[in-house]
Amino acid sequence: MTIPSAPRRSVLRALAVSVALVGGAIPASGTAASAEPPGTYTLTINHLDRAGRATADYLTGVHGLSGPNAGKSVKPHDASGTTTVRLPRGRYALDSALHKSEPADGVDWIVQPRLDLDRDTTVTVDARTTAAVDVRPPDPAAKLYVGMMLAEITHNGVTHHPNVSTGGAELRVAHLGPAAEPGSVRQWFDGHWEAGKGVYSLGYAFTGDRALTGLTRHPARRDLATVRVGAAATPGTSGYANVFVTPSAGPTVGYGGTVKTPGTATHFVTPERGTWDFMYATRDASGATARRYHADGVRVRAGETTSLTFDNAVFGPDLTGRPGAVREGRRISVDLPLLADGEGHTSVERAPDETVSFTLHRDGVPVAPEASAPGRAAFTVPPGRAAHRLTGTARRTGAPGTATRVTSVWTFASATTAGPTPLPLSAVRFSPGLSLTGTAPAGTALRIPVTVQGAAANGRTRSLTVSTSTDGGATWTRLPVTRGAVTFRNPPADTGVSLRAELTDTDGNTLTQTTVDAYRTR
Template structure:
């Protein structure tokens, strides 16, 4: 084999399948390792494994029906992370996680992995109305080996190993109910994982996931070292779930969404949090108005960096994006256009204090029923050479309409009160807002009506017929920084 790519040999039911791996030097001396396995009943299992080199932090995937053959560089000690699976007619399906180390010494070595010492991963939530799925992670350095199955079919062979963590995350779903359990162990695979809980042992949080498009589905997720198995939990939106969560386990809350009828796919995300046992505050996700949250952007010396992110964050402040959104970015110094756009986020500025105009437009590539189909933000700010990284003095305007239903709609002919607040870029110096002008349009931004701001709130008289309300605001602070923000289809009017 020549230079450029190297191959991986995988044994599948007696056949050899070649998989590509990264390029390597021609001086590599290749060795072979054949992995065989025994199930807990002493029968030949399916093998799915990762061969990991802790020193190089590289891994090689292998799999096979009765054996798996890996092609590995040189003589060295490797870690083998494997799942031994049985699913033959007349047998109870099961998966056993095995971790072993092996020092490769010959031209072609053989090792047998056994599931006979496997201990059950025994979990329950005391609720017969739900069904569960467990995902197991075994981690070491850059290695993250994953196995998942339903409760009662997962086992793991105990082993002590410094630097290795073992975690399980399980999700249990029923009508309007979602359980999340997560536990992590250090220094190897424990001698059995047992966790039996009831609702009283967990944190209870009621979450409403609103809709902003027809045919919308949502997938609430937790991300963290002790979570997993929720990637395929899709629910029709809008929906309200009562979630029972493992207390004290750090969870980065995410909500992925998709639409069956429109090109729409993205997510909103909340900072990592933990829940205490008992009733937690009610949460609402996907609440209009969707617009820019923290604007981001900074300057170091004469280099300005800006990336158009979080342009479709929901009213509670969960940061969001849509993979079918087109972002257009323009930066000007007076009448001079500077080379900044969504794909080249860095530009060199002059050293002197100059007034800049930064314009961003986000357009959803979606059909008529989608909210915030076009969001425009225009900033005016002054910047000069900095001695260190300095956050740009940008702000955004946040709208949080009251009284919308779970489809983010107001009743025709009703009045909607909208709290309005100006949010400063995190890390930038906050200046008092000297001017705040808010406008609304009910005819697709053809005409605008100025709305008085009273105690931080405006009132919109919604049209008598179904449609949409657009919102526009301009804020100026005491340092002269300005933002003008326009949201097309900020919320819906529907009977």
Template sequence: MITLAAALAATSLAATPGHAGEPAAAAAPGTRADARPAAAPRPVTLPTGERVRLGPDGELAGIDSPRGQEEGGGAVITERVDGHVYVIPLEAAARVEHGEWDREQFDVTRLSGLDPRRPAPAQRYAPTDEEAHTLTLSALDRSGTPDAEAVLDAYNLDTAEHVHLDFSDEGVATGEVPAGRYLLTAMTGLVEGTTAIAMQVEALDVHGDEEVAFDAREAEAVDVSVFDAEAEPTSLTIGVQYATGESLGLYSHDQSHVTLYTQGEGLELPGNELTAAISATWGLGSTPAYNAEYTRAGSFFTGFEHRVERSELAELQIRQGSPVAGRRRVLQIDSEHSALVEGPVDSLTRTDTVYVTGNTAWRYTLWDIAPDGSEEATYSSPVQVHEPGTVTRRTINTGVYGPGYSRPAHMLGRLGDELYGDVSLFADGQDHAGGPYDTEGTTILYQDGEELAALGNSLQDGIRVHGLPPQEETYRLVTTARRLDGAPVSTEVSASFEFTSAAAADGAAHELPLSVIRFTPDLALDSTAPAGRRLRVPVLVDGAAADAGVASLSVEVSFDRGETWENAPVENGAITVHNPPAGGSVSLRAELTDADGLTTTVTIKDAYLTR
């Protein structure tokens, strides 16, 4: 049975210190340092042949199926448990259910190299014989036939745990459960070549033995269309999310081959215990043009019919660059609840116009792909709600690439004696988080001027250092990252961050107060600027210094890749650079001291080139 693992409390990076990984370079005595897996996870090929990609934040980013829609390709079950994403194609669901395939073969978070270190799971409640009740679940498919391959799940709303169910060959599930409130879910029609899939959700108060028989014939169709007759349907996602952040749902690449049905009659829960979502997308050529999502708090959909009108939508104009000629791209749009909304591979250095509904928060992600198909870099926007009727213009994957303030997705934190987290050292000129896959570097942590730990990777890939003293001390974190992907700009980024830190009196995790310096000139999509001209380069300060105040800020510029430097006065928040002849390189270096006397520096070799 495709049941969910024991429920664990959902945590952000600020509450989950670091991730499991192999030890990095030797640490100083009295400390322990570990390298976290790279921020850009590797693609995963499932046993069924699907190729799955995750974004830098671990969310599902793309699925490529080796089969067409008529052969059952593209339809998958997605689950999110304890920070891990599971992707199970429909054709594999029965084999996983009957134990022929290990469910862990479909844990794409673990297989991609992103394996978040988990807090201790909540203790599973084991009822005594006197208080145990037998819960029996079964399901009929849309034809009225008992579905031996149905996905059946029972979730205890009181303890935030999934019930262990035993399954008969006929697909009947039974489990011993304590009295309490339960959310029951049935998914039927999960077989290869299916044309009708149903998802039904029901709430049940258990005070004795209970039998629940789902009948998919009672579910109603989901039909979401869009006003643009030229747009082609590309995906439909239906799912539920529990208060813990776990989710369970269905995803189909193409609405034209599989009809999804839903039922949630009489389901009324507190809004914080359940969120249901239906997401639909349509494409125009290679652009994921229209993206709509509709949610309900505390209930589930019984069918859904809606035509998306232009008045519901916000417009996003997304300029996409690349510092390397010949690169291609995948642009994808996703929301908090949708699995993914992805356009096909197409040429880079272009502008796409996409539309999103204004009732939910959306994010766009760009995958920078080499001519041989290898994925070289990934950049993502923050999650943001856009008001209907508004127009937002953004540029992604264009310099100057350097340290970004991409919290909470990328940040440093402390828990007890441990420092953990990462900094996006190659954030793009508009502070999109991410960066190249192929980098190398180092990180050194100093405490009051003495080396405390040395690691064989940069902050781009993340760190963990143990053994920090409990009292407040002053620390300096020095890191360098070098690109190995052949990109000619921001070939090396170095930064140092000075901060004070002590273990929290209540033992809680907390974010460390870092400052970053960013350069944001108006560059072409290939990260170049006109030769021989003056260029205004804005200098921005984010993070702790932006709040506490900047005591001093100095900037230098180099035209020989850092061999020599000359001062560049900061006037009205910017410096002026006299660009060298065509083919030249401009490197930038800055140092700031905040009102508390703490210093931050950044050096970007080959910040941009001239043409």
């Protein structure tokens, strides 16, 4: 089996490790042959340490891949170093972690991906066959936070994920036994190191018919990609946030650390591991999670820098990857974040000071909601075609700051549908260059890019107007939209600037979107 692994991104994704209990295993000793079920065989496993001596310091798992024990596991152990167990005929995978009582003495992990049990069989797990996992970042002062070696062994539709982790002890690994089928063994190593200049996350993946015997990787800085995570300081947060990073592919271990807000966390990652997932969590004054964002599948390239900023203005509706509302028959379902941050990241949690609600009118008559959740609602409307007005409102009632109120009003015609049909909603994104406190310099001209999403995107906008307010939305001033942006001269310091967009698409559907205190001046 394995040394217990460090938790991978406890709020990111749970490690999918096979831990099925024993099924169909029969102790080999003290059992009369006449009482043994037919088609079972004795498996004897010898365990030897780095000096070639029998050892009791091991964790061994035998995992069924085919036959009666497919998907089941047994963990035999005997203090003599030799253990026996009777198992039904079938294909198994075996892995064994040999270790001293002190973790600092190191771990030898041996994986046999193919063990065909069709007769009495003896296997020797020998630590002297292993080779070092020598993976390290270019900064010699970096300290290992956690590392994990994980295998994925697949046969006959059954998959097993043995793994071993290390927090700094020497890790040595080896393949044992015959080769399995081509491509049936995947294996990867992921490690995370902390350094003064940032966090190094190095990952390497392999596919073949054998487990790894040793691994050496010493990447230079030019071999790595840089991801800079901007941590905004929004009103009501505590002055620090949590950043978690993990490879997108495969169950594995991730890194979790803190960053001061406003501030920047720098991560160096290996592009060959594929895309990377980032999770960002703000904390309120009590230290509890206020908002939690995900940026999954971030693509990186060696030598290049990618920037991600979380929890910064301008907050507002976002339709990236979603229609916002769908009608199926008489039912209208709404799934639309109203407080996506300036880069479109959507919080999967609602802060205590936030309220979000949706209302629907059909031909001017309110429709009672039948279900409601943050960012979601459902309504059942009478059959037939009618004019609809959907209103979404989000409020922040805590410390005054950015996006104290966001309101979107959509109008559209809709009739009963035969199946799920997206409704023609649009959204407008404002993207000014702001500091990590959601502010812009007072008295300066600020260019604010304007992007249309949804039904009115890609040339389907008939009209679009943008207005600003510096008195909380009491009065508005219209600005011309030129080449996808408006330009606004900022008011005196510590003033909230509100933004409003009004558009009509080419089919006559409309949107009025208002963000009170979209950003502030400093």
